[in-house]
Amino acid sequence: MHTDSSKDTAxxxxxxxxxxxxxxxxxxxxxxxxxxxxxNAPPIPEKIVNQEGxxxxxxxxxxxxxxxxxxxxLMENGSIWGHGAYLGPDFSxxxxxxxxxxxxxxxxxxxxxNDFNKLQPTEQQTVATEATKLLKTNRYDPAQSTxxxxxxxIYSFKQQIKYWQNYFxxxxxxxxxxxxxxxxxxxxxxxxxFFAWTAWASIANRxxxxxxxxxxxxxxxxxxxxxxxxxxxxxxxxxxxxxxGTALVLFVFGKFDYLGWKGSGEHIHPQMLPxxxxxxxxAIIKYFVAAALxxxxxxxxxxxxxxxxADPGSFYGFDLTTIFPxxxxxxxxLQSAIFWIATSFVAGGLLLGQALGENEPRGQIPAIxxxxxxxxxxxxxxxxxxxxxxxxxxxxxxxxxxxxxWEYLDxxxxxxxxxxxxxxxxxxxxxxxxxxxxxxxxxxxxxTLFLLGALAIPVFYLPAFFFGSTTNYTIVDNWRFWIIHLxxxxxxxxxxxxxVAVIFFRLGMVTRKTAVRVIYLDAILFLGSxxxxxxxxxxxxxxxxxxxxxxxxxxxxxxxxxxxxxxDAWDFIKLTRSQCSVCGEQINIPHxxxxxxxxAVGFWNFVGAxxxxxxxxxxxxxxxxxxxxxxxxxxxxxLMGVFGMEALALMVLTFxxxxxxxxxxxxxxxxxxxxxxxxxxxxxxxxGSLFPGGVLQFFDVLQHGYWHARSLEYLGKSLTRTIEWARxxxxxxxxxxxxxxxxxxxxxxxxxxxxxxxxxxxx
Numbered sequence: 001m002h003t004d005s006s007k008d009t010a011x012x013x014x015x016x017x018x019x020x021x022x023x024x025x026x027x028x029x030x031x032x033x034x035x036x037x038x039x040n041a042p043p044i045p046e047k048i049v050n051q052e053g054x055x056x057x058x059x060x061x062x063x064x065x066x067x068x069x070x071x072x073x074l075m076e077n078g079s080i081w082g083h084g085a086y087l088g089p090d091f092s093x094x095x096x097x098x099x100x101x102x103x104x105x106x107x108x109x110x111x112x113x114n115d116f117n118k119l120q121p122t123e124q125q126t127v128a129t130e131a132t133k134l135l136k137t138n139r140y141d142p143a144q145s146t147x148x149x150x151x152x153x154i155y156s157f158k159q160q161i162k163y164w165q166n167y168f169x170x171x172x173x174x175x176x177x178x179x180x181x182x183x184x185x186x187x188x189x190x191x192x193x194f195f196a197w198t199a200w201a202s203i204a205n206r207x208x209x210x211x212x213x214x215x216x217x218x219x220x221x222x223x224x225x226x227x228x229x230x231x232x233x234x235x236x237x238x239x240x241x242x243x244x245g246t247a248l249v250l251f252v253f254g255k256f257d258y259l260g261w262k263g264s265g266e267h268i269h270p271q272m273l274p275x276x277x278x279x280x281x282x283a284i285i286k287y288f289v290a291a292a293l294x295x296x297x298x299x300x301x302x303x304x305x306x307x308x309x310a311d312p313g314s315f316y317g318f319d320l321t322t323i324f325p326x327x328x329x330x331x332x333x334l335q336s337a338i339f340w341i342a343t344s345f346v347a348g349g350l351l352l353g354q355a356l357g358e359n360e361p362r363g364q365i366p367a368i369x370x371x372x373x374x375x376x377x378x379x380x381x382x383x384x385x386x387x388x389x390x391x392x393x394x395x396x397x398x399x400x401x402x403x404x405x406w407e408y409l410d411x412x413x414x415x416x417x418x419x420x421x422x423x424x425x426x427x428x429x430x431x432x433x434x435x436x437x438x439x440x441x442x443x444x445x446x447x448t449l450f451l452l453g454a455l456a457i458p459v460f461y462l463p464a465f466f467f468g469s470t471t472n473y474t475i476v477d478n479w480r481f482w483i484i485h486l487x488x489x490x491x492x493x494x495x496x497x498x499x500v501a502v503i504f505f506r507l508g509m510v511t512r513k514t515a516v517r518v519i520y521l522d523a524i525l526f527l528g529s530x531x532x533x534x535x536x537x538x539x540x541x542x543x544x545x546x547x548x549x550x551x552x553x554x555x556x557x558x559x560x561x562x563x564x565x566x567x568d569a570w571d572f573i574k575l576t577r578s579q580c581s582v583c584g585e586q587i588n589i590p591h592x593x594x595x596x597x598x599x600a601v602g603f604w605n606f607v608g609a610x611x612x613x614x615x616x617x618x619x620x621x622x623x624x625x626x627x628x629x630x631x632x633x634x635x636x637x638x639l640m641g642v643f644g645m646e647a648l649a650l651m652v653l654t655f656x657x658x659x660x661x662x663x664x665x666x667x668x669x670x671x672x673x674x675x676x677x678x679x680x681x682x683x684x685x686x687x688g689s690l691f692p693g694g695v696l697q698f699f700d701v702l703q704h705g706y707w708h709a710r711s712l713e714y715l716g717k718s719l720t721r722t723i724e725w726a727r728x729x730x731x732x733x734x735x736x737x738x739x740x741x742x743x744x745x746x747x748x749x750x751x752x753x754x755x756x757x758x759x760x761x762x763x
């Protein structure tokens with residue numbers, strides 16, 4: 001049994017105060033930014049009128065257009081203000097580019113009686129200057145809630161209804177959507193109205209300022225949309241906070257050499273013994289089998305989605321768009337990733353809750369079965385609902401049970417509610433398991449942190465309910481990234497740390513004091529910078545410079561805790577030492593492959609979240625980069641490399657736990673193959689395609705403007721398509737040598753466990 005000395009039980013109260021201070025400061029700033037997002041979001045006028053005051057577009061048209069944008073899953077095709085998918089254009093940037101062309105053409109014909117392209121350079125410059133001045137002028141009247149469009153803007157709006165009708169007609173031109181995807185004239189009018197509003201907010205100066213509501217995003221130098229001075233200033237100042245934060249943390253780590261995964265004079269021995277499993281541990285194996293199968297679904301639809309970028313016209317001779325257009329495949333790719341990782345975390349939490357409490361509450365196993373059924377219902381129901389929603393089979397229920405339309409939050413609102421209820425039920429099951437540990441002084445603090453970390457997951461999912469299909473886009477993006485960044489990269493990241501600490505504690509690799517101290521330290525470092533750092537997603541989505549200044553400073557410091565992973569690397573490895581430093585007794589750490597996956601978490605956290613994340617976080621870089629392939633380069637390495645590898649570590653840990661040494665030999669062979677296949681495949685995916693493709697696309701933004709780098713003109717270039725095809729070797733290795741062996745190991749473990757009679761783990 002694990003024994004804690006009296007010395008081990010003492011931990012300074014300043015650790016707890018530090019976490020509370022980080023939470024207080026972070027959420028005070030974040031709530032303030034949320035308040036200003038409501039106050040300063042680009043206004044949606046009651047009506048857009050011509051020079052004579054006649055209404056051309058109404059607020060109802062704009063909001064209905066946003067609903068159409070969502071109902072048809074267009075955020076999984078293209079993007080608005082850089083946020084969304086990469087198969088189609090950035091709709092706001094493309095509309096703005098077409099608007100600029102139409103405006104210059106009408107002015108040229110009016111002043112010089114000639115087409116713009118036929119004018120002399122000096123004449124073109126005169127026309128371009130006047131066009132920029134015209135579009136930059138903000139003619140919104142807040143008292144009347146009326147926006148006046150110029151003759152040029154009205155002409156372009158009418159022309160672009162035809163432009164977008166053509167876009168949605170051809171599956172090659174639109175990145176793999178269905179033929180004649182949107183053909184209804186009323187829907188096209190409303191959708192174009194929404195695009196027109198987003199483009200207006202991108203170019204018209206915010207009242208009292210010399211830059212637009214989106215801080216002059218997207219980059220379109222021909223229209224005077226260039227980086228603001230503030231974008232450059234806060235990028236430079238954020239480097240100061242990065243260097244200051246790094247120096248301070250390294251100083252502290254140097255002074256207090258016990259920080260991190262270190263321990264001295266600790267009497268520790270394993271308590272989770274393989275082959276000696278509990279009923280809870282055996283009951284959750286089906287969760288991991290389901291997670292492995294979802295993982296396989298995710299990578300298969302992900303490969304098909306990537307194919308639409310390389311060859312949008314066909315899928316090896318088959319036309320997938322009639323049933324599985326690209327937007328539903330990308331939806332499933334994102335949703336299944338979230339589902340299989342979350343399922344693994346739910347199961348891992350149940351495993352570690354039982355290990356902490358050393359308790360099997362009455363009725364716990366039936367409750368675990370019920371929770372599994374509920375999660376399966378939500379997963380299958382929401383995925384099928386999204387397919388039905390994309391095909392417009394649900395009528396007015398599309399928002400509730402179909403495809404809600406917001407990237408990463410695509411599942412219908414009804415499914416979201418059921419998911420939140422399921423997560424609350426999961427926390428109740430954890431509480432039942434951990435209750436004995438809460439009454440034990442030696443285990444109380446780490447068990448309390450474990451429960452609080454789990455409780456944060458359903459609690460911080462609540463912002464997903466703070467908006468609807470007609471909420472102002474800026475406000476939606478504020479709450480949406482509370483989920484994408486704060487929920488996932490903040491509190492899921494913290495729960496990962498807690499689970500790793502619990503694993504090491506129960507495996508006898510660190511003492512309770514070391515485990516708890518690491519949890520507090522990571523909470524201070526990750527949440528201290530990460531809460532406010534969420535705002536780096538809002539630089540150009542209608543927020544003010546207040547957000548940019550604060551977010552840039554804090555977001556830069558998000559790299560600091562990730563650099564500490566390099567300091568902890570050797571300590572991480574030394575945890576597998578062969579004997580106890582106190583009694584000299586040999587220590588056997590049998591969960592070798594689970595430990596390897598945890599080391600992969602550390603590596604990809606530094607590379608994917610640290611290097612590739614910081615690469616795109618500075619405002620001046622994000623201004624040109626957001627929505628290019630450098631974004632999924634960071635996303636793939638961070639989501640799969642960190643959360644995916646952690647989920648697999650929990651999976652492998654549980655597989656080993658329920659099998660005897662003889663039974664383990666078979667699955668272990670496939671897990672070994674899977675480990676190397678996943679890591680090599682992920683690296684090749686980035687090195688061979690995502691990173692070089694992102695750099696070239698970034699360069700094209702600098703050369704031609706953001707609209708061009710997101711257009712078919714660029715995506716259809718032979719070099720661009722070649723780089724897309726270069727992703728295939730990494731994808732094939734990842735799927736065939738990485739995911740498939742893990743699925744085999746999962747199924748093999750399940751049937752071997754069912755066929756055996758394992759003894760109950762002693763308490």
